[in-house]
Amino acid sequence: MMSRRQFVKGAAAAGAAVAAGVLSRPGNALAADPPGSKIQLGLVTYMWGAAWDLDTIFKNLSAAKVLGVELRTTHKHGVEPNISAEKRQEVKKRFADSPVKLVSLGSAECFDHVDAAKLEKAIEATKAFLSLSADIGCSGVKVRPNDFHKEVEHAKTIEQIGKSLNIVGKFAGELGQQVRLEVHGGCCELPTIKAIMDIATDPNVTACWNSNNADLKGDGLEANFNMVKARLGATTHVRELNAPGYPWDKLIELFVKADYKGWLLLECGSKVDDPVAALTQQRELFEKFLAKARGKA
Numbered sequence: 001m002m003s004r005r006q007f008v009k010g011a012a013a014a015g016a017a018v019a020a021g022v023l024s025r026p027g028n029a030l031a032a033d034p035p036g037s038k039i040q041l042g043l044v045t046y047m048w049g050a051a052w053d054l055d056t057i058f059k060n061l062s063a064a065k066v067l068g069v070e071l072r073t074t075h076k077h078g079v080e081p082n083i084s085a086e087k088r089q090e091v092k093k094r095f096a097d098s099p100v101k102l103v104s105l106g107s108a109e110c111f112d113h114v115d116a117a118k119l120e121k122a123i124e125a126t127k128a129f130l131s132l133s134a135d136i137g138c139s140g141v142k143v144r145p146n147d148f149h150k151e152v153e154h155a156k157t158i159e160q161i162g163k164s165l166n167i168v169g170k171f172a173g174e175l176g177q178q179v180r181l182e183v184h185g186g187c188c189e190l191p192t193i194k195a196i197m198d199i200a201t202d203p204n205v206t207a208c209w210n211s212n213n214a215d216l217k218g219d220g221l222e223a224n225f226n227m228v229k230a231r232l233g234a235t236t237h238v239r240e241l242n243a244p245g246y247p248w249d250k251l252i253e254l255f256v257k258a259d260y261k262g263w264l265l266l267e268c269g270s271k272v273d274d275p276v277a278a279l280t281q282q283r284e285l286f287e288k289f290l291a292k293a294r295g296k297a
Contacts, residue, residue, distance in 0.1 A: 162199025
């Protein structure tokens, strides 16, 4: 006969085995989420949102059901490092009370400067954005690499950018923030970004895919994507998902296969008469591509 202890132990083991079988059963509601199920769509206030104050952001994004935003510096919403502590608390509360999530701050800081004083200024400005981000309930800040200069060897510029990112990355880590290096400018080819990220080893430094035509160079989109896949951050920039010349369906398929858990943020430059209708169309395209990609995963 079993002792009471043996009985309890055996029953627990049997229960765990049954639970494991239920959880792993295909189609079960408790099964693990399929790849790509955490990807969400948002907006960068680039052109479509550049003239929107916070009220308009909340109204338009809610109406279009595009519920994430990266606030780009210098635009009408006015969420900048120079705002007061009281204003920061107000911004934080307003987002907390709305259905729209503040995903990222879009700075224009970059680390390619030949002049040492300008480089130091960019580093300090990035730290100010990171402090702002932490204060208003955001999770990270976008920065740029950005260009090569004819009087400086490419390798030296790459090293400078990477080391600068480590400095701001360490600061970001102390605040629970993420530095998001946009694949931008003269340094936007993916082998260059990979070389920068190989130097920028701080875990709080990530890559923000930017959907440039340079993504298609060399061995093509998938090979370039794989160069930085392991370092992707919580935000990715995409253009209009019906813009010609870029394989949007393939890109989203790659993000699904990678089980990306971040935001695809629309950075749209076309002129539109009805931004809510345009955003709604983009969300529908996103959902269509996402469903197709999940079907292949």
